[in-house]
Amino acid sequence: MINNCKLILDTHCEVYDLLKPWANAEFWNFEEHVNEGKLLPSGIYLIGRRQFHLNTNLLRQFTLENTIKIILSNPAEGSDTLRTHCDKEFYVTDLVKSKNILLIGGGDMDSDWPCLQYDSFLPKLYDYSENIGVIQQMNEIYDKKIKPYKFLFLNGRGRSHRQYLINRFGNSEILNQSLWTNLDQANGSIQYLPPYYEVNQYQHRIDIPTANFYVKHNLFNDEWGEIYLKAEPYIDTYFSLVTETVFNYPYSFRTEKIWKPVAMGHPWIAVANRGYYRDLHNLGFKTFGHVIDESFDQIDHNPTRLERIATVVEDLCQQDLAKFLEECYTVCKYNQQRLAEMRIKVRQEFPERFFKFLKQYNFDE
Secondary structure, three states, rough: EOOOOOOEOOOOOOOOHHHHHHOEEEEEOHHHHHHHOOOOOOEEEEEEHHHHHHHHHHHHHHOOOOOOEEEEEOOOOOOHHHHHHHHHHOOOOOHOOOOEEEEEEEEEEOOOOOEOOOOOOOOOHHHOHHHHHHHHHHHHHHHHHOOOEEEEEEOOOOOHHHHHHHHHHOOOHHHHEEEEEEHHHHHOOOOOOOOOHOOOOOOOOOOOOOOOOOOOOHHHHOOOHHHOOOOOHOOOOEEEEEEEEOOOOOOOOOOOHHHHHHHHHEEEEEEEOOOOHHHHHHHOOOOOOOOOHHHHHHOOOOHHHHHHHHHHHHHHHHHOHHHHHHHHHHHHHHHHHHHHHHHHHHHHHHHHHHHHHHHHHHOOO
């Protein structure tokens, strides 16, 4: 019970496990929930993307009639994508901006969008038992002084910043010095990891023919294959070039892409939105400003920031990378430990943050 309101959870709302102890009821199919007469008037309903998509008109009606209070919960998406969904898939932007529907998302948003940010990707690497032993191989990264590749550069879905860097580095031959992938022809030619470096359960899928231009789902057998860690790509490179999902939108969205090198204790350069490094610092993580110029993080103009990052990578590849790696060890070890601590912290603190969020927008009345 929340004051005079009841909490009802979609079992696929992505924060179900975190809020279940406070739930008065739950459902997995909203239409059935309503048709069976189980709707709780004035209840607070947390609804995931799938059920929201299937019941958009009904949810809009209930909101306008003030029958129930609705929160769209989709922290697996950043704020840019969440806004697009509200605009073009659910058609509820007016109700969100009038504070009649609230959001839970993976990235911060403009103040006129009532959104509770939750770093859903931060704890997940440790949820997979296969990753625990791999994380413990961090010292092998530093024990191997001479490596066959300079950096790890993984690219999935087509994004303009990924395409730019693939073309940029291809023209300068730096791409040949990296261990890299491209799983979407929107970025250029498809490039898989050599089988030795791919996660074991997907090695045999590299050669499976596909007519699709986006081959990630085929490679990972329609699973979330990119969540798994394998030590060898990190052991055989000096740093990771992380092309995050969001680059042009001005709010951070941290995905498994950044947490993988952090968990492995691998140095990294992030290709992301302006302020991404600042926001990591605010979470208590350290970066590598003592060995590289990270001033690109504060460049507003997206093309200029991207070109500056490319230049930093090119300059770094001309340096003594074994020395660079050694100078990054202390920061990497600290970040690895910080991630393990934060994994517990972000989940423990979420319920309290959620209830404060409800109170902020008078949803608990």
